[in-house]
Amino acid sequence: MLFKWVDHDRLTRVEQLQNIIFDMGIATAEQLMAITGMQYDNLRYHIHKIQKSGRDMLRVYYLPAKFGVRKRGAYTLGPDSIRLVCQMRNAPETAKVITSAMMMHHIGTNDILLRAKKHSELNRLNIDWTGEKLSTELLYLDLLEIDPEEANRPGFKRQLRPDAKLTVGSAEFFIEFDNDTENPRRIEEKYRRYIELHEKLNFTSPILWVAPNEKRYNVLKTNWQSLLNGSFQHQNNKPTSIFAIAGDETKFYPIRKKSVTNSN
Structure with a gap:
């Protein structure tokens, strides 16, 4: 089901990305790039568009820092994005926001x-x-x-x-x-x-x-x-x-x- 959202012909790039993050739960930029085929700058542009499209559309959690490695973020949908994705899918709004405690598992x-x-x-x-x-x-x-x-x-x-x-x-x-x-x-x-x-x-x-x-x-x-x-x-x-x-x-x-x- 996940891959049908990549290049979905009836959805905008932002909507495709929201559906992909919804199915992946929490994902790093590297993981999203691997699934979508997007380059980093293009991904960041569309991530920014999601963040700016509403009050609580996207949340960013940070992986534990490692010496000599830059801090890495992971993205998950906020309640407003979850609501929109459920509407796109004609699905009941039963999904909940994923907390940072589940980040490493996802x-x-x-x-x-x-x-x-x-x-x-x-x-x-x-x-x-x-x-x-x-x-x-x-x-x-x-x-x-x-x-x-x-x-x-x-x-x-x-x-x-x-x-x-x-x-x-x-x-x-x-x-x-x-x-x-x-x-x-x-x-x-x-x-x-x-x-x-x-x-x-x-x-x-x-x-x-x-x-x-x-x-x-x-x-x-x-x-x-x-x-x-x-x-x-x-x-x-x-x-x-x-x-x-x-x-x-x-x-x-x-x-x-x-x-x-x-x-x-």
């Missing part, structure tokens, strides 16, 4: 997006990316058809919010970026929700858990397997989870086979 998730984009370009594969807000809404709509009572249970959308859904070629994945900040109980709750929801929806997409380091990777993988072998050992219909360290997750994506030509 940036890490967007890095997964950029690596997937590079992989798809190298292998000449189609790519699609559905952000957190729409991924959650689509899961809700799927469950609403099967079990309205469960879908409308208070807190459903808060309990399971995939970071994104990614399509690369013929493969689809639910994306979960773990920044090593959530406690084991929160992670287990998310595991359980995926398992319970899979029993109802029988979704075929594996869940790709991306960890920042090997230690966290081992913790996530071990805890998932322990839960399957424990509380859910008698459940036949279980989702597939795959685990990777950030940067290595592309090994799970399809590779376009090179055509072989005869030299005769």
